[in-house]
Amino acid sequence: MKGQVSDNGITAESFDAIAQLAYRESGLQLAVEKTSMIQSRLRHRLRALNIPDFEDYSAFVCSEAGRQERRHMISALTTNVSHFFREKHHFDVLSQALKQKMLPDLRAGKKVRIWSAGASNGQEALSIAMTLLQVDPAVSDFDVRILATDIDANVIKFANEARYPERLTSGIPNHDLDRYFSKEVEGPESFYYPNKALKDLITFRELNLLSSWPMKQKMDVIFCRNVVIYFDLKTQNNLWPRFHNILKSDGYLFLGHSERIAEPEVAGFRTSGPTTYRPVSA
Numbered sequence: 001m002k003g004q005v006s007d008n009g010i011t012a013e014s015f016d017a018i019a020q021l022a023y024r025e026s027g028l029q030l031a032v033e034k035t036s037m038i039q040s041r042l043r044h045r046l047r048a049l050n051i052p053d054f055e056d057y058s059a060f061v062c063s064e065a066g067r068q069e070r071r072h073m074i075s076a077l078t079t080n081v082s083h084f085f086r087e088k089h090h091f092d093v094l095s096q097a098l099k100q101k102m103l104p105d106l107r108a109g110k111k112v113r114i115w116s117a118g119a120s121n122g123q124e125a126l127s128i129a130m131t132l133l134q135v136d137p138a139v140s141d142f143d144v145r146i147l148a149t150d151i152d153a154n155v156i157k158f159a160n161e162a163r164y165p166e167r168l169t170s171g172i173p174n175h176d177l178d179r180y181f182s183k184e185v186e187g188p189e190s191f192y193y194p195n196k197a198l199k200d201l202i203t204f205r206e207l208n209l210l211s212s213w214p215m216k217q218k219m220d221v222i223f224c225r226n227v228v229i230y231f232d233l234k235t236q237n238n239l240w241p242r243f244h245n246i247l248k249s250d251g252y253l254f255l256g257h258s259e260r261i262a263e264p265e266v267a268g269f270r271t272s273g274p275t276t277y278r279p280v281s282a
Contacts, residue, residue: 010039014058018042018073021062026074026151027210027235041076045069075152078230082120084171085127087225090254093276094128094221097252098135102220106142115219115246117209118227119148122159122202123168126194128223129201130172130180140197147215149207159204166190209239218248225275226256233262240267244279253277 010018015038019030030038042057049069051057060066061073085091102112116125125148132139132146150156169177169192181192207213209227222243228236243253244267255261255275264270269277 010035010054010058014054017058017062018054021070022074022077023232025070025210026078026208027231028074028077029230029232030077038077042073045072045076048072071153075154078152082123082226084123084169086124086171087254087257087275089274090223090225090276091127091131093252093254093273094131095135097221098132098139101250102144103136103139106139106144110143111217112142112144113215113217113219114144114146114221115215115223116146116148117207117222117224119150119155119159119204120152121155121164121168122148122162122204123164123171124148124223124225125159125202125204126162126198127171128221129194129198130176132201133180133197134176137197140201144201146202148202148204150204151206151208153206156204156206162194162199164192164194166192210235213242213246215246219246219251220248221252221254222247223254225254226259229256229259237262237267240264240269244268247279249279249281251279 015030015032015035018038022028022030039054042054046052046054046057049057049060051060061069106112114128116128119125125146128146132144148159150159164181166189169181172181177192180195180198182195184191184193209224224243228239231239240261247253252272253269253276255277257275259275261267261269261277264277265280268280270280272278
């Protein structure tokens with residue numbers, strides 16, 4: 001029967017092959033303790049490809065013919081959970097930085113660039129855009145852009161479509177929901193759509209953090225939250241200097257609540273509040 005998958009679990013050899021591939025492709029670490037979860041997340045890929053078991057799937061995805069499938073595999077294995085204004089203290093810092101430095105720079109004709117790295121479904125980037133507009137509703141008249149990237153093409157597609165079920169908007173204060181979103185009722189559900197002022201500030205792009213970065217301009221702020229927690233220490237330590245190199249000397253790097261730079265001074269950073277880092281020169 002087409003799409004039927006064996007009830008047999010993943011073998012140790014197949015698990016190792018998939019884990020090694022996920023690490024090479026995206027830096028993702030798959031623990032043996034998570035085997036049941038990994039099987040559950042990948043079974044729909046086996047059905048979609050009409051592959052009967054994990055042994056055949058691991059052989060396929062590791063082959064040259066399976067290069068395209070690797071993107072689907074990484075998408076299935078990554079956790080895309082986000083909320084509007086998650087870890088609000090970072091947005092408070094951003095608001096102050098805008099008032100004290102970035103907004104005067106913009107008014108003086110300078111550029112401001114903000115990167116949401118690991119943007120998931122777009123809530124973080126939209127929260128950044130709302131923060132900008134709260135500080136100055138005319139901020140979009142200046143040269144300010146938010147780049148929002150994620151390795152998962154599916155969440156980038158969702159973010160570009162920008163159609164948020166009501167359950168995903170719980171972090172937005174009601175007055176901001178009314179101000180920045182339009183509501184449409186479709187059957188039993190309500191959906192919210194960000195307005196043009198928000199969307200025009202953001203560019204969504206697919207990007208693997210472990211690959212080359214196409215950005216030519218330095219960033220004023222980088223949000224990379226709840227992403228590196230899935231990387232091992234070696235991969236993290238390779239990433240910090242790259243962030244430092246693309247961040248302006250007076251910029252900000254925000255990490256997730258469970259993430260830390262083990263030796264910030266080695267990478268050229270200093271701590272500046274909870275999971276907030278700035279270049280040593282700032």
